[in-house]
Amino acid sequence: MKRRHFLKASLVSTTTYLVLPKPKRKIMTVRGVIAATDLGKTLIHEHILVDFIGADRVSSARWDRQKVRRAVAPYLLEARERGIQSFFDCTPAFLGRDVRLLREISEDTGLNIITNTGYYGAVTNKYLPEWALTESDKQLAIRWIRECEEGIDGTGIRPGFIKIGVDSGSLSEVHQKLVRAAALTHLATGLTLCSHTGPARTAFEEMEVLKQMGVEASAFVWVHAQNEADKSHCTTAARRGAWVSLDGIGWGEVEKYASWLTELKSQGQLHKVLISHDAGWYRPGETDPMEKFVGYTNLSDKLLPLLKAKGFSETDFDQLLRKNPAEAFTIRVRKL
Numbered sequence: 001m002k003r004r005h006f007l008k009a010s011l012v013s014t015t016t017y018l019v020l021p022k023p024k025r026k027i028m029t030v031r032g033v034i035a036a037t038d039l040g041k042t043l044i045h046e047h048i049l050v051d052f053i054g055a056d057r058v059s060s061a062r063w064d065r066q067k068v069r070r071a072v073a074p075y076l077l078e079a080r081e082r083g084i085q086s087f088f089d090c091t092p093a094f095l096g097r098d099v100r101l102l103r104e105i106s107e108d109t110g111l112n113i114i115t116n117t118g119y120y121g122a123v124t125n126k127y128l129p130e131w132a133l134t135e136s137d138k139q140l141a142i143r144w145i146r147e148c149e150e151g152i153d154g155t156g157i158r159p160g161f162i163k164i165g166v167d168s169g170s171l172s173e174v175h176q177k178l179v180r181a182a183a184l185t186h187l188a189t190g191l192t193l194c195s196h197t198g199p200a201r202t203a204f205e206e207m208e209v210l211k212q213m214g215v216e217a218s219a220f221v222w223v224h225a226q227n228e229a230d231k232s233h234c235t236t237a238a239r240r241g242a243w244v245s246l247d248g249i250g251w252g253e254v255e256k257y258a259s260w261l262t263e264l265k266s267q268g269q270l271h272k273v274l275i276s277h278d279a280g281w282y283r284p285g286e287t288d289p290m291e292k293f294v295g296y297t298n299l300s301d302k303l304l305p306l307l308k309a310k311g312f313s314e315t316d317f318d319q320l321l322r323k324n325p326a327e328a329f330t331i332r333v334r335k336l
Helices: 065-081 099-109 130-134 137-150 173-189 200-212 232-239 254-266 298-309 314-329
Strands: 005-008 017-020 026-029 032-035 042-049 086-089 112-114 161-165 193-196 220-223 243-246 273-275 280-282
Touching (some): 173 200, 200 232, 243 254, 298 314
Antiparallel strands (some): 005 017
């Protein structure tokens, strides 16, 4: 039964109510706000460009936007030919995030592209700016909230989700701070938090920090959950309300993904699962930046046919590629 929003009318009888429309569900793209229903089939974790040189040296001067556009557009158009309408670019600040490039590519291809705010602490903080080590969680959140309200780097382009990264194992003090900063940003903006994580132990620690900050698990995406050896933890996280992201399909092991998704479906948790490739990766500074580039078609060409053979229906595919992304990334505060 659908929820209805009622406001008691003070000037009518006590049994009369004004029926108000539900708040519109929105997603923020690099070209502005769209309705969540317009997201369509979505790849929720991909990359166009990633620069691994480090936070102290990264700069958009290290790549030519026109060259990147020409090189990458054919791969994005391949995905669009397969029905993909929206594309979450998960490259964070100080790892090659270039929102001007993303907007240009969105215009080139017609895809909805969504970018992020936040900092990536994995790889022992190589991609954190110096101030991320010294500032408080509140100070970091202020920076991220400003990007949400005013736009990124003076462009007016606003993020559609929060992206952080933490190392495997128990959360360090710095990485706990990143999670707290993300929680504060969520509570102020309603943006969903995606955290490069991997093992379940780390994901559950993050969920506990978010709980302490008053944020529901439904605002949290456990990125790279495929890296957890014991997949029963995926079911546990989903039952707690978190989003379980199986997002390395671009790199193979399609049979394993099919098996994991089949198990999650059998446990009644398909409505909490997100899938994607983690593919792309134009790499500035290398002799051939496109040499290791991986396209965005394994999901459509390999995984979905395999799942269909295992009994998955079009309704299941619609759940995974349309409903779940729209539900996960609709902008709204999820407060305990």
